[in-house]
Amino acid sequence: MDILGLYHYWVFAVLLMTGFYAIVAKPNLIKKLIGLSLFQSAVFLCYITFGKLAGGTAPIVGKGAELFSSPLPQVLILTAIVVSISTTALGLALVLRIKEAYGSIEEDEIQEQDAP
Amino acid sequence: MLAPHLPMLQVVVPLLMAPFVVLLRPRGLAWAAATMASLMAFAIAIVLALSVVGDATLTYRVGGWMAPYGIELRVDAFGALLLLVITGASSMALLGGQRSLERALPPTREPYYFSAWLLALTGFVGIAVSADAFNIFVFMEVSSLASYVLIAGGPDRRALSAVFKYLIMGTVGATFYLVGIGLVYMMTGTLNLADMAGRIEAVADTRPMIVAAGFITVGLALKAAIFPLHIWLPNAYAYAPHVTTAFLAACATKVALYVLLRFDFLILQQHLSGHAFQFAGYLMPLAVLGILVGSGVAMFERDLKRLLAFSSVAQIGYMLLGASLVSVSGLHAAILHMFNHALAKGGLFLAVAAFAAVTSGWRLEQIGGIARTMPWTFAAFVVCGLSLIGVPGTAGFLSKWYLVTAALEHGALGIALVCVILLSSLMAVAYVWRMVESACFAPDFDAETDADSTPNRDFAAFSHLLPTILWIVALANLYFGLANALPLELAKSAARTLLGGLP
Amino acid sequence: MSTITLLFSIFLLTLLMITTMAIVRTRNLFVAVMLMGIASLLIAASFFLLDAADVALTEAAVGAGISTVLFLGALALTSERERSPSSLPLLSLGIVAIVALIVIYATFDQPPLGSPSAPVQAHLTPWYIESTRELIDIPNVVTAVLASFRGYDTLGEVIVVFTAGVGVLFLLGTGASASAAGAPLSEDNAGLRHYLIPRILGRLLIPFILLLGFYVQFHGEYSPGGGFQAGAIVAASIILYSLLEGEQRALLVIPQGVLLAMMVGGVLLYGAVGVAGLVLGGNFLDYSVLDSDPVKGQQWGILLIEIGIGITVAGVLISIFHAFASRGAA
Amino acid sequence: MNIAIDIASWVLLTLGGVNLLIGGIGVLRMPDFYTRMHAASLTDSMGAILVILGIMLQAGLSLATVKLGAILAFLLLTSPTAANALAVSALLAGMKPRTGDAVQRTNHEADA
Amino acid sequence: MxxxxxxxxxxxxxxxxxxxxxxxxxxxxxxxxxxxxxxxxxxxxxxxxxxxxxxxxxxxxxxxxxxxxxxxxxxxxxxxxxxxxxxxxxxxxxxxxxxxxxxxxxxxxxxxxxxxxxxxxxxxxxxxxxxxxxxxxxxxxxxxxxxxxxxxxxxxxxxxxxxxxxxxxxxxxxSIVLFLPAIIWTYMAAGSGEFTLGGVLAGKLEGAGVGLLLLLFVFGIGKAAxxxxxxxxxxxxxxxxxxxxxxxxxxxxxxxxxxxxxVVIYIFGVQHLLDAFVADLLVAAAAFTIIAASIVALRQENLKRLLAYSTVAQLSYVVMAIALLTPLAGIGAAAHIVAHAFGKITLFFAAGAIYTAARKTELHELRGIGRRMPVTMSAFTIGALSMIGIPPTGGFISKWYILAGAYQADNMLALLTIIASTLLNAAYLLPIIYMAWFAHDETFEARAHGEAPWPAVLALTLTAALTLGFFVFHSAVLALARQLLPGF
Structure with missing residues (x-):
């Protein structure tokens, strides 16, 4: 059971949870969005690690190399990256509107203003 | 000529209309185009539903590639029923909501709103039709982003903070789902649902599979607002524009529940030993808690829309309860309740949209005397309320009937479940009647005295389209209460396919 | 995977972990955004080491480039410092630790990194590589899978970008409406106009960046690249131009109407290619019917939809930037 | 013959590495903004040149060398400009460079 | 047609x-x-x-x-x-x-x-x-x-x-908590809820289940009070x-x-209940209701509430008659439905007429009202007599058959209850009649009032006539009731 082989997945786990912690614990809305994008980029790392083949090269045929890493996870992650950036862009637009409406982007201050 | 391409056209029609709608600047044109697209999608859904009756399933290979390699669409009974719910809710909400939307949105931003509406419709329909795990994730993101935009459209500033919370929890849920299918992909090597089901047996070590099942269930529970993870739902539905809530309340959470059931029953339960017991063990207490807490809070809620939102949490608990019985009759009840609840809740929120045109707000004391000023709308509101409670003769009653019969098959546990169901339908009677009573007998509420409400008693703004739509929904509630061959048949064959494994 | 590159990637990933911890801990949001740029670069590097060239390019262009610009744009309009401390840190730390342990617990049964026996390598990959050479005959398998085999995913994903664009324009209003379109070009305050050196150099560099963008766009079949990366690079160059020359002039170069047309046009182009496949007798998004020779048809299809993606992504990212920038000016 | 090239490239690479290291330490040690800027720009210019030349020697006459040349040209153009823009905006933002007399004056003010 | x-x-x-x-x-x-x-x-x-x-x-x-x-x-x-x-x-x-x-x-x-x-x-x-x-x-x-x-x-x-x-x-x-589960249980146990002579559950549900289901039905149907x-x-x-x-x-x-x-006749089936000896539960419940309701009626001050409690008691007559499961009691139950309907509707019409004419609702206000509203009060008297079951009125017929049925089932509890409740009926109805006709009329001249509007009075007299008529022409009703007999 070579530790080195699984190291990538442990980094994935740590990254996932750092992002998740930022989302859960940090009241600042922008810090939450940063945590969210970290959370998603951890998943990208996990997918790409699936696709890696020992001794393989990037799946571009024709350069003489025979062993290729799997292209499928890479395609999925191309899509996921753009999904992540779209969500971040929308989140930031919301943060701007919240800043204009409430004058603050700290979650607890917003809740105070909302409490009836 | 188009028949074989119908599953694809179901998604392509709203998808290609959405960008087109953004360009339609003149007022009202965007709404017309969106409604036309939604009605076309509804027509396709009906044709699909009719062609699927009798355990047939339609498959479609996108791009012409074979199943596990390319992406495949699959419409079975369960999918067809959900398609009917989604497109129906969207068409009714759009048809009825023009006037109320015109008041809620600034004219320059109307095309964007309707484009987002069509994108949400595309997302939901895309999920219902797709048979590829990652494809479901992509369309789940499309529908989520679009519904954030729809909810944030309203004049109320509290909608913004509610949508932000929904965005965070929704994205976390979707990413959990992504991690789940990632682990399953790693162990089975495929993304196609049918292929995945076939290959799970061969997987020797079950640890990643159990963790994957955990991630998928938690992720989809977040999206489906199942009990402990439903915190985003009440605010998001309460402060959104009324028409958005009418649309999303009827189908947003059901789509996530649909994916959860398909994943769990078709793939995980068939091949992971003991998973059926795990699924029932974890989700049944959550369902029961969801029912009791949802109805309980709804009984004491002052804000009309938050009250209905909490009742949605309870109704989702019903569906989950039916599903967690892990029997054909249980599933049958859950799926049927998806259909009936969409009818009832969609009608109620449309009625709230009609009331809001005249009343100054939607707290209970603000809708006093509405029964006299708008008798027809109020009557439809009562009919939909009765269907929510499950009074016989309405659609809600049938799903309650099947749920109780399904529960009774489980002996002592069944009796307890029946008591929960009956207790919560009593609570439903309580909160529906609180609304009806304050609407009928509370003294006429004059807006001047209430500080923060905005008096907008402009009768002129009140179009006659909304009451007619409302009555169509109310009559549908009654019709499907007495003669509901189509949804019944679809739900039954859906339950059989889910438990019988992939055909 | 030779041990040296494995060690190097482990070094990179450890660095990454430290950077993310730093991001979460700092109270100054500006520092956090900068660190995010670094983290995204580290991830792009480790992607490259894991043989994912396309993804590395995208992560660099989109992750490091565009998202940093967006975050800075948002920070400019809100506060740079995080005021209140984290709420109930210990409880959330506990939950997070538990979930992390669960994930690590799951990793023990997983096939180790790069093992050839893993199902991922055995099941679909050989077919994709084989049929790309035979049916589509382009070197970059990733572009083939992205555009043709799983073209429907990519269509969905272009729709996600389009939704984000519609959403941001809906929430923040279009750039043009906010700043008075007709106002005379005020020379003094726009951009870094009185910074001589950056403007000169910018004027020199922007054409080359655009050239690189188009290269990546049209060379996607042969080397890593494609619609998304190209769109991001083109958007980066336009954003650089508007930073240097001021937002009004950038709007003059690409007015709001054109941006909207780009957003809508790209998606409709993609949809049109799909529908063309439908009309010509194949299934939706089946490119082999586009031309007499199916292989040529596939190549045509891929080329066209890559252009569609490029246009949409560029249009969306630039209009999002304008929406953020105009919010500041208004 | 290629041993000589290898040795040359190794020398260049190690020199470049050392340069980068010095730059890094410089950023940490320097007291205020402008001095740190100076240390950072050191790595950008000298360090980059040495490292890339070393790699070009390794790659020999091939397309990669041309690409490396383009990267080198790009780096040489952009990093000084970035440093300049950073410095000018810092000055505009009102950050005072810590000149010699400034040190006494701040002490003086502190006493006053 | x-x-x-x-x-x-x-x-x-x-x-x-x-x-x-x-x-x-x-x-x-x-x-x-x-x-x-x-x-x-x-x-x-x-x-x-x-x-x-x-x-x-x-x-x-x-x-x-x-x-x-x-x-x-x-x-x-x-x-x-x-x-x-x-x-x-x-x-x-x-x-x-x-x-x-x-x-x-x-x-x-x-x-x-x-x-x-x-x-x-x-x-x-x-x-x-x-x-x-x-x-x-x-x-x-x-x-x-x-x-x-x-x-x-x-x-x-x-x-x-x-x-x-x-x-x-x-x-x-x-209805939701008790009646619905009972129905579902019936559908589950018997496979169908059709009303068939001889009972659907006969042979399909045995032991304690029958008793529990019967109680679910009785207390589930809240309308039987x-x-x-x-x-x-x-x-x-x-x-x-x-x-x-x-x-x-x-x-x-x-x-x-x-x-x-x-439910008793067509779902359980009389014979099936007889074997299960659960009908006595029903008789006991009905008997308790009759006695308790009559006692509460005694203490009522408001005329309409008094009539309400009397209705509760009278309804349980029918329930008890059915629970006796004998042919005569069955006929008695059917007859009582009709007799009580005529009698009680007359009483309510009278109460309404008094309210319309004199705005009086409390019993003590009714002193000497007979002289002011002779027609209404005479109809009230006929109705009251029918409740008690005195011969010239319809009430007598139904009580007679129920008593016969009780005797046929030799159920002592039923017999005693009927006799006691008849006395109680008399106790809370006769004083009203006495007060109305013979007590001194204390209303002031200023608020003198005559009869209620003519349509009300006409309706009153019609129902009073029907109550008396039922005493004479009850054969049609009994014929219909006899067709139920095969059920017993």
Whole structure:
């Protein structure tokens, strides 16, 4: 059971949870969005690690190399990256509107203003 | 000529209309185009539903590639029923909501709103039709982003903070789902649902599979607002524009529940030993808690829309309860309740949209005397309320009937479940009647005295389209209460396919 | 995977972990955004080491480039410092630790990194590589899978970008409406106009960046690249131009109407290619019917939809930037 | 013959590495903004040149060398400009460079 | 017109009438009243046209829609249903006449809504009468609750809304929590809820289950007002008198008792219950209700609440008679449904007339009212006598048969209860009659008042005549009741 082989997945786990912690614990809305994008980029790392083949090269045929890493996870992650950036862009637009409406982007201050 | 391409056209029609709608600047044109697209999608859904009756399933290979390699669409009974719910809710909400939307949105931003509406419709329909795990994730993101935009459209500033919370929890849920299918992909090597089901047996070590099942269930529970993870739902539905809530309340959470059931029953339960017991063990207490807490809070809620939102949490608990019985009759009840609840809740929120045109707000004391000023709308509101409670003769009653019969098959546990169901339908009677009573007998509420409400008693703004739509929904509630061959048949064959494994 | 590159990637990933911890801990949001740029670069590097060239390019262009610009744009309009401390840190730390342990617990049964026996390598990959050479005959398998085999995913994903664009324009209003379109070009305050050196150099560099963008766009079949990366690079160059020359002039170069047309046009182009496949007798998004020779048809299809993606992504990212920038000016 | 090239490239690479290291330490040690800027720009210019030349020697006459040349040209153009823009905006933002007399004056003010 | 068409017509007519009344209401009050009377008489004619057919032994059957596989919306006319429907439709005519007088007399608000809902309630009552299976019965049973709720909350003031809420909560909760599970249990155990002679559950449900299911049914059907679930009836007295008269004396309460009777005869089957010895539970519950309700009636000050508690007691007579499971008691139960209907509706009409004419509701105000309102008070007296069961009135017939039935089943508890309750009836009714006729009239000259408006008085006399008439011409009712016998 070579530790080195699984190291990538442990980094994935740590990254996932750092992002998740930022989302859960940090009241600042922008810090939450940063945590969210970290959370998603951890998943990208996990997918790409699936696709890696020992001794393989990037799946571009024709350069003489025979062993290729799997292209499928890479395609999925191309899509996921753009999904992540779209969500971040929308989140930031919301943060701007919240800043204009409430004058603050700290979650607890917003809740105070909302409490009836 | 188009028949074989119908599953694809179901998604392509709203998808290609959405960008087109953004360009339609003149007022009202965007709404017309969106409604036309939604009605076309509804027509396709009906044709699909009719062609699927009798355990047939339609498959479609996108791009012409074979199943596990390319992406495949699959419409079975369960999918067809959900398609009917989604497109129906969207068409009714759009048809009825023009006037109320015109008041809620600034004219320059109307095309964007309707484009987002069509994108949400595309997302939901895309999920219902797709048979590829990652494809479901992509369309789940499309529908989520679009519904954030729809909810944030309203004049109320509290909608913004509610949508932000929904965005965070929704994205976390979707990413959990992504991690789940990632682990399953790693162990089975495929993304196609049918292929995945076939290959799970061969997987020797079950640890990643159990963790994957955990991630998928938690992720989809977040999206489906199942009990402990439903915190985003009440605010998001309460402060959104009324028409958005009418649309999303009827189908947003059901789509996530649909994916959860398909994943769990078709793939995980068939091949992971003991998973059926795990699924029932974890989700049944959550369902029961969801029912009791949802109805309980709804009984004491002052804000009309938050009250209905909490009742949605309870109704989702019903569906989950039916599903967690892990029997054909249980599933049958859950799926049927998806259909009936969409009818009832969609009608109620449309009625709230009609009331809001005249009343100054939607707290209970603000809708006093509405029964006299708008008798027809109020009557439809009562009919939909009765269907929510499950009074016989309405659609809600049938799903309650099947749920109780399904529960009774489980002996002592069944009796307890029946008591929960009956207790919560009593609570439903309580909160529906609180609304009806304050609407009928509370003294006429004059807006001047209430500080923060905005008096907008402009009768002129009140179009006659909304009451007619409302009555169509109310009559549908009654019709499907007495003669509901189509949804019944679809739900039954859906339950059989889910438990019988992939055909 | 030779041990040296494995060690190097482990070094990179450890660095990454430290950077993310730093991001979460700092109270100054500006520092956090900068660190995010670094983290995204580290991830792009480790992607490259894991043989994912396309993804590395995208992560660099989109992750490091565009998202940093967006975050800075948002920070400019809100506060740079995080005021209140984290709420109930210990409880959330506990939950997070538990979930992390669960994930690590799951990793023990997983096939180790790069093992050839893993199902991922055995099941679909050989077919994709084989049929790309035979049916589509382009070197970059990733572009083939992205555009043709799983073209429907990519269509969905272009729709996600389009939704984000519609959403941001809906929430923040279009750039043009906010700043008075007709106002005379005020020379003094726009951009870094009185910074001589950056403007000169910018004027020199922007054409080359655009050239690189188009290269990546049209060379996607042969080397890593494609619609998304190209769109991001083109958007980066336009954003650089508007930073240097001021937002009004950038709007003059690409007015709001054109941006909207780009957003809508790209998606409709993609949809049109799909529908063309439908009309010509194949299934939706089946490119082999586009031309007499199916292989040529596939190549045509891929080329066209890559252009569609490029246009949409560029249009969306630039209009999002304008929406953020105009919010500041208004 | 290629041993000589290898040795040359190794020398260049190690020199470049050392340069980068010095730059890094410089950023940490320097007291205020402008001095740190100076240390950072050191790595950008000298360090980059040495490292890339070393790699070009390794790659020999091939397309990669041309690409490396383009990267080198790009780096040489952009990093000084970035440093300049950073410095000018810092000055505009009102950050005072810590000149010699400034040190006494701040002490003086502190006493006053 | 074939029998099946007549059954459907009798269901559709009231709803159509309601629509007509709503339209007529917009034009003018007189047309609306005319429309009500027209619908009432039309319904009575259709329903009565079925009587000879049923007397001849025909059982018209019609199925409307197949709601669930194996469960359909179906109607069948059998003797008890015929009896109940005929009674309700006939008394609706009289009640409409009375309401015209009462409504005009008290110039109540939004009368159109009142008449429309009245017609709808009657339609659902006919639906309950003709239901062919448990599902249809439950459907119309719930519809009856919902359509009578607005009638109870007619005045719209705080008090009526509060008591209407009690009315609704008790009825809806008992039906959802007890009646619905009982139905589902029956469908599960017997496979079908069709009303078949000899009982559906015979042989399919044994042991304690039968007793539990019977109790579920009895307490589930809140409308029969067996003791713990009777609270809604006094609360409903806040409604205008025509509502209390027809609905809470004839239609709604009888629907409850009628449902229990059908369940006992057609679901359990008399023979099956006899073997299971659970009927005694029912007798005990009914007996307790009779005694307790009569005692509470003694202490009542308000006239209408007194009549309400007397109704609770009288209803349990029918329940007890059925629970005795003997042929004579069965006939007695059917006769009592009719006798009590005539008697109680007369009493309520009288109470309403007194309220309209003199605005008096409390007993102590009724001193010497006989001299001022001779016709009303004489009708009141006839009604009271019928309640007690003194010969010239219909009440005597039904009590006689119930006593005979009790003797036939030699059930001592039943015998004692009937005798004791007769005494109690006399105790709380005779003082009112004595006070009305012989006590000194203390009302001041200024507030002298005569009789109530003529339509009310006319309706009063009609029902009083019917009470007396039933004593003489009870053969038709008994013939119908005898057709139930094969069930015993």
């Amino acid at each position: 074939s029998a099946e068409a007549a059954v459907l017509a009798s269901l559709a007519l009231p709803l159509l009438g309601a629509f007509l009344i709503a339209l007529a209401g917009r034009i003018s009050a007189n047309i609306r009243e005319a429309a009500t009377m027209l619908t009432a008489t039309g319904l009575a004619l259709i329903v009565w046209s079925l009587v000879p057919l049923v007397m001849a032994g025909e059982r018209p059957q019609v199925s409307v829609a197949e709601v669930l596989p194996g469960i359909e919306l179906a109607f069948a006319v059998e003797p008890l249903g015929m009896l109940f429907a005929a009674l309700a439709s006939m008394l609706w005519i009289v009640n409409s006449l009375y309401s015209i007088g009462y409504m005009r007399g008290n110039d109540e608000a939004n009368q159109t809504r009142f008449y429309v809902l009245f017609a709808v309630s009657l339609g659902t009552t006919i639906g309950v009468a003709f239901a062919a299976n448990l599902f249809t019965l439950f459907l119309f049973y719930e519809a009856l609750t919902l359509s009578t709720y607005p009638l109870v909350a007619h005045k719209g003031d705080q008090r009526s809304v509060a008591s209407a809420r009690v009315y609704l909560v008790v009825l809806l909760s008992t 067996v003791m713990p679930v009777h609270l809604w009836l006094p609360a409903a007295m806040v409604a205008p008198t025509p509502v209390s008269a027809l609905l809470h004396a004839v239609a709604v309460v009888k629907a409850g008792v009628f449902a229990i009777t059908k």
